[in-house]
Amino acid sequence: MLTFNHFNFNVADLDKSLAFYKEALGLEPVGERKAAADGSFIIVYLGDGKTDFRLELTWLRDHPQKYDLGECEFHLALRAEDYEAAHAKHAAMGCICFENPAMGIYFVTDPDGYWIEIIPTR
Template sequence: MKFSFNHNNFNVLDLKKSIAFYEEALGLKVTGEYKAPDGSFILAYLGDGATKHRLELTWLRDRKEPYNLGDNEFHLAFDVDDMKAAHEKHKAMGCICFENPAMGIYFINDPDGYWIEIIPEDM
C-alpha cells in the first residue's frame, strides 16, 4: 500500500479574490472546479504545473464571518528559484507578514490570513 500527497485545503470567503492572489503571488492556476448542485459550495483546485500536489480552495455560500485560524501555526511552503525576485514581488504586493533573515525565509499571507512560507529552492 502506498500513499502520496494529493492536496491541502483552505476555506476562503471570496473565491475570486483568493484565486487572483494565488495566481499573482505564486503562479498557481486553476486545474479543476466542483460546484455543488444546490450552490452551497464551490471547490477550486489550484496547481503549480510541475507537481501533482494541489491547493483546494473551498468557498461556502453561507459563510460570512472570517475563519478562526487560531495561532496560525500551520502553513504551506513553496520553494522558489529566485528568492530575491520573489521577495521583491511579495513586498510590492504588501503580503509579507513575517521574515526570518537568519534562516533565509519569509512568509506571505493570503486574503483570508493563511500563511505561506517561501524558501530558497536549494534549502
C-alpha cells in the same frame, strides 16, 4: 504506501483568492470547478504546473464570518526558484507578514490570513 494529493484552504471570496494565488504564487486552476447543485459550495484546485500537489480552495455560501485560523502555526510552503525576485514581488504587493533572515525564509498572507512560507531552492 500513501502520497500527498492536496491541501485545503476555506476562503471567503473565491475570486479574490484566485487572483492572489495567481499573482503572488503563479498557481493556476487545474481540472473542473466543483459546485454544489444548491449553490452551497464551490471548490477549485490550484496547481503549480510542475508537481501533482494541489491546493484546494473551498468557498462555502453559509459561512459568512471570518475563518478561525488559530495562531497561524500551520502553513503551506512553496520553494522559490528565484528567491530574491519572489521576495521583491511580495514586498511590492505588501503581503509579507513575517521574515526570518537567519533561516533564509519569509511568509506571505493570503486574503483570508493563511500564512504561506517561501523558501529558497537550496
